[in-house]
Amino acid sequence: MREMVDDKKDFAVIGKNVWRVDGVRQVTGAAKFYADLKLPGMLYAKILRSPHAHAKIKSIDTSEACKLRGVKAVITAEDTPKIPFGIMSLPIYVDKLPLEDKKVRFYGDEVAAVAAVNEEIAESALDLIRVEYEVLPPVLDPIEAMKPEAPLIHEDKKSNILKEFHWVLGDFEKQKGESDVVVEEEYRTSQPLPLPMETYGCVINWETSGKLDVWAGEQMPFWFRTQLAKALNIPSSMVHLNHIHIGGGFGGKNCLFPTEPVAAILSKKTGRPIFIALSKEEQFRVSRTRHPYIIKIAHGAKKDGTLTFREAKIIMDKGAYADQGPGVLGDSAWGLGAVYRVPAVKYDGYVVYTNKNYGGGFRGYGLPQVAFAIESQLDTLAEKLGIDPLKLRLKNANQVGDVTVNNTSFASCGFTECLHKAAAAIGWEEAKKKKTPYHGVGIASFIDYTGSRGVFGDTDFASAIVSLSDDGTLNLICVGIEFGQGYETVMCMIAAEEMGVPVESVKIHWGDTDIAPYNIGVTYGDRSTFIQGNAVRMAVADAKKQFLDVAKEMFEAKAEDLDIKDGKVYVKSSPGEAKTLEEVLAWAYFTGRKNPKTPIIGRGVYDPDSVMRDHEKGMSPKPPSHCPTYPFEATAVEVEVDPETYEVKVVNMVQAVDCGRVLNPPMAHGQIDGGTAQGLGYAFTENLVYDGEGKLFNDSYANYKIMSSADIPPTINIFADVIDPKGPFGAKGLGEAPLITPAPAIANAVYDAIGVRIHDLPITPEKIFKTLSEK
Amino acid sequence: MVKCPVKLKVNGDEFELYVEPQRTLLEVLREDLGLTGTKYSCGAGECGACTVLLDGESVVSCMTLAVEADGKSVETIEGMAKGGELHPIQEAFLEHGAIQCGFCTPGMVMQAKALLDENLNPTEEEIKQYMRGNLCRCGTYPRMVKAIIAAAEKMKKSRAR
Numbered sequence: 001m002r003e004m005v006d007d008k009k010d011f012a013v014i015g016k017n018v019w020r021v022d023g024v025r026q027v028t029g030a031a032k033f034y035a036d037l038k039l040p041g042m043l044y045a046k047i048l049r050s051p052h053a054h055a056k057i058k059s060i061d062t063s064e065a066c067k068l069r070g071v072k073a074v075i076t077a078e079d080t081p082k083i084p085f086g087i088m089s090l091p092i093y094v095d096k097l098p099l100e101d102k103k104v105r106f107y108g109d110e111v112a113a114v115a116a117v118n119e120e121i122a123e124s125a126l127d128l129i130r131v132e133y134e135v136l137p138p139v140l141d142p143i144e145a146m147k148p149e150a151p152l153i154h155e156d157k158k159s160n161i162l163k164e165f166h167w168v169l170g171d172f173e174k175q176k177g178e179s180d181v182v183v184e185e186e187y188r189t190s191q192p193l194p195l196p197m198e199t200y201g202c203v204i205n206w207e208t209s210g211k212l213d214v215w216a217g218e219q220m221p222f223w224f225r226t227q228l229a230k231a232l233n234i235p236s237s238m239v240h241l242n243h244i245h246i247g248g249g250f251g252g253k254n255c256l257f258p259t260e261p262v263a264a265i266l267s268k269k270t271g272r273p274i275f276i277a278l279s280k281e282e283q284f285r286v287s288r289t290r291h292p293y294i295i296k297i298a299h300g301a302k303k304d305g306t307l308t309f310r311e312a313k314i315i316m317d318k319g320a321y322a323d324q325g326p327g328v329l330g331d332s333a334w335g336l337g338a339v340y341r342v343p344a345v346k347y348d349g350y351v352v353y354t355n356k357n358y359g360g361g362f363r364g365y366g367l368p369q370v371a372f373a374i375e376s377q378l379d380t381l382a383e384k385l386g387i388d389p390l391k392l393r394l395k396n397a398n399q400v401g402d403v404t405v406n407n408t409s410f411a412s413c414g415f416t417e418c419l420h421k422a423a424a425a426i427g428w429e430e431a432k433k434k435k436t437p438y439h440g441v442g443i444a445s446f447i448d449y450t451g452s453r454g455v456f457g458d459t460d461f462a463s464a465i466v467s468l469s470d471d472g473t474l475n476l477i478c479v480g481i482e483f484g485q486g487y488e489t490v491m492c493m494i495a496a497e498e499m500g501v502p503v504e505s506v507k508i509h510w511g512d513t514d515i516a517p518y519n520i521g522v523t524y525g526d527r528s529t530f531i532q533g534n535a536v537r538m539a540v541a542d543a544k545k546q547f548l549d550v551a552k553e554m555f556e557a558k559a560e561d562l563d564i565k566d567g568k569v570y571v572k573s574s575p576g577e578a579k580t581l582e583e584v585l586a587w588a589y590f591t592g593r594k595n596p597k598t599p600i601i602g603r604g605v606y607d608p609d610s611v612m613r614d615h616e617k618g619m620s621p622k623p624p625s626h627c628p629t630y631p632f633e634a635t636a637v638e639v640e641v642d643p644e645t646y647e648v649k650v651v652n653m654v655q656a657v658d659c660g661r662v663l664n665p666p667m668a669h670g671q672i673d674g675g676t677a678q679g680l681g682y683a684f685t686e687n688l689v690y691d692g693e694g695k696l697f698n699d700s701y702a703n704y705k706i707m708s709s710a711d712i713p714p715t716i717n718i719f720a721d722v723i724d725p726k727g728p729f730g731a732k733g734l735g736e737a738p739l740i741t742p743a744p745a746i747a748n749a750v751y752d753a754i755g756v757r758i759h760d761l762p763i764t765p766e767k768i769f770k771t772l773s774e775k
Numbered sequence: 776m777v778k779c780p781v782k783l784k785v786n787g788d789e790f791e792l793y794v795e796p797q798r799t800l801l802e803v804l805r806e807d808l809g810l811t812g813t814k815y816s817c818g819a820g821e822c823g824a825c826t827v828l829l830d831g832e833s834v835v836s837c838m839t840l841a842v843e844a845d846g847k848s849v850e851t852i853e854g855m856a857k858g859g860e861l862h863p864i865q866e867a868f869l870e871h872g873a874i875q876c877g878f879c880t881p882g883m884v885m886q887a888k889a890l891l892d893e894n895l896n897p898t899e900e901e902i903k904q905y906m907r908g909n910l911c912r913c914g915t916y917p918r919m920v921k922a923i924i925a926a927a928e929k930m931k932k933s934r935a936r
Contacts, residue, residue, distance in 0.1 A: 199816065
């Protein structure tokens with residue numbers, strides 16, 4: 001482990017159990033979410049959605065709906081600029097209209113919209129819109145969709161295969177030839193959705209002056225602004241995303257929703273603010289999801305367990321629109337080349353349209369799928385080799401100093417620590433020695449990433465400015481997003497630690513595109529703490545330098561002899577004669593302004609040393625690949641399988657993560673707990689199910705089960721305690737990692753318990769029964 | 776549409792309202808009284824985000840008609856902190872980091888109050904079962920359980936005083 005200077009420092013704020021900055025607002029109900037806003041004259045909008053998975057729109061008649069009392073506007077694609085949008089910048093990936101004009105491509109696709117004086121009238125008006133459809137055969141299976149004779153979902157494309165990737169890294173044939181053992185299997189993953197408690201929606205006011213104000217749950221403020229402006233064919237500067245509390249996201253709010261341009265157009269048409277909130281049923285019907293994958297995977301190894309090659313063919317079930325598909329699959333492909341020391345990797349990837357909900361961002365972003373396949377298969381391989389699965393992983397785990405076959409290198413690496421700690425806490429050795437019938441233990445581990453150069457071109461920067469008020473308050477402006485993960489609190493903690501003041505002295509302003517310095521995406525890819533945190537730290541360091549340069553005159557000392565602690569400035573040699581920041585700033589700001597150095601404004605821009613990937617070649621031209629650093633995680637579980645019902649009960653669970661230094665322990669535990677709950681859901685219950693016509697079966701919490709308080713097994717969270725040399729105070733990302741490994745760890749434990757290998761998620765009693773009866 | 780007279784006592788304040796019979800208590804709290812701390816999420820009584828106390832019993836206000844609450848006393852999240860002092864449950868949620876995005880928090884705090892008003896010595900398992908109708912997608916459950924245990928201790932101490 002490399003130590004950094006900070007490691008020797010006694011922290012005042014970092015690592016402490018600081019209360020959430022937004023916590024009091026949350027527990028008192030004072031926090032305002034978009035649905036809590038009520039603007040004068042506000043109208044309520046509803047969207048008419050396709051009742052078919054695949055159909056041509058022959059005609060739309062809105063005349064009856066327009067006549068309904070209380071209806072103020074009805075729009076179809078004809079009222080919109082018909083500019084497609086999408087998160088990926090390449091034109092072939094931009095294929096979704098806010099309201100569709102010629103075709104609908106999944107059950108729930110947007111067709112028309114109504115604004116009325118209340119939601120009930122808007123709903124009633126939807127029933128009066130007459131749409132004539134020519135129903136087409138739905139294409140629901142990606143393998144069928146790939147066939148040349150399959151009906152085309154996007155008629156401007158030659159086939160339903162949106163994109164293919166093919167690459168080979170390392171001396172593949174040689175490595176394959178020299179393998180002592182080879183295993184090859186097929187794994188399939190499910191289609192869960194992020195499902196934040198707050199349903200998607202927004203309040204939009206497009207003033208006659210041209211200013212367009214938006215209050216919406218959006219993870220990527222400036223990118224949202226760009227996307228909305230493009231969809232409306234207006235300059236970005238007209239769009240103002242306002243600060244508002246966001247009720248969870250988990251990746252689901254990282255891209256423009258059709259509701260936003262629709263609401264904007266309705267606002268312009270009526271001259272009034274528009275409120276639109278999806279119902280929970282609509283949230284299920286139209287949510288972007290985690291993509292289901294079909295993964296044909298093979299691994300080879302030497303007799304001693306040294307991995308020789310990995311081969312994967314992935315068919316991504318894209319759903320109806322491109323959205324982030326190629327990007328998500330790109331991250332899966334990176335995982336194939338990065339995780340464990342594998343000298344050769346061969347990969348074929350296909351992004352395939354189907355008439356289902358389209359995939360997008362969801363915690364893990366392409367890694368949970370490949371982790372399920374790789375981590376399940378490593379156990380199959382271990383059995384064939386006669387090696388303990390833990391030992392096989394330890395033997396091949398990435399280490400600092402490694403450069404993987406796709407040019408990934410590690411600033412810090414707690415892979416081994418995570419494995420050791422998770423195994424020790426679950427009692428791995430004892431469990432393997434003394435087998436209890438129907439009980440099993442399983443382990444799985446994986447890599448994650450922090451940041452992502454290449455999402456917006458060859459950059460991954462973040463920016464922040466901080467100004468010092470006369471009372472010593474740090475006014476911190478950085479656009480990022482707080483949606484539960486702790487952004488607000490962690491940024492304030494980093495600023496407070498760097499300046500030497502209490503957290504209460506920092507005021508943060510986030511989520512507002514009119515006041516913040518320009519910033520690319522911000523909240524995705526576990527990057528806020530690391531990338532934004534470094535920018536905040538730099539801005540505060542800049543302000544502190546300026547402040548000490550002013551204070552030195554008051555103290556008649558050298559700047560380097562001064563320090564700040566607990567909000568007080570002092571000469572290091574005489575800490576007793578300290579002055580508050582307020583005293584120094586009052587002197588500096590108000591005594592004749594002799595000092596051109598005031599008021600103090602610090603600036604921070606951080607762009608990491610990462611290198612863009614070439615997705616066609618499957619690698620970066622040089623290390624460390626697309627991120628400055630990489631978190632790791634391991635999950636170990638003990639399960640009990642009911643011999644009569646085949647229900648799987650997780651008896652004990654351990655989540656070990658390497659997130660660098662833990663900045664705020666309760667919030668870090670919260671991130672792991674969230675990964676545990678959603679990871680258990682991925683393992684056992686969560687999956688969208690469609691009928692033969694492509695209509696969604698499960699569109700409520702009643703038939704799409706997420707974990708409740710009663711479903712969480714006893715779980716131990718462990719931090720690897722590895723300090724990252726580049727992270728702010730040694731931290732790296734955390735949010736996504738804990739979701740990646742629970743599902744394969746459970747699958748491995750089920751195999752250990754009853755010898756049944758589940759190849760497709762979710763793991764259900766029916767599948768266990770079926771596999772057992774086929775044995 | 777015909778409107779029905781409804782008398783509500785909300786967090787100690789009395790209101791006389793005329794509401795359409797199909798409107799829910801949640802709608803009346805949020806839209807007519809401006810008490811937006813209580814959240815709308817599923818609208819089907821499946822997630823608990825809209826939990827309030829009706830004459831001391833927890834109910835999902837999205838499945839309760841406003842007319843059903845006529846003459847009754849309603850407690851919402853806005854009534855929990857008194858005179859600028861947080862309720863011990865709110866304090867414990869903050870101390871134990873039992874909050875992430877905060878959207879389910881008001882409903883959770885109210886459900887926890889219903890539990891602790893009834894039983895100041897709940898076991899961990901009793902808490903998990905009692906709170907199972909309050910879904911939290913951020914997964915704060917383990918810390919929520921800890922917070923409720925801590926809140927019970929705080930409430931016992933303040934009663935003993």
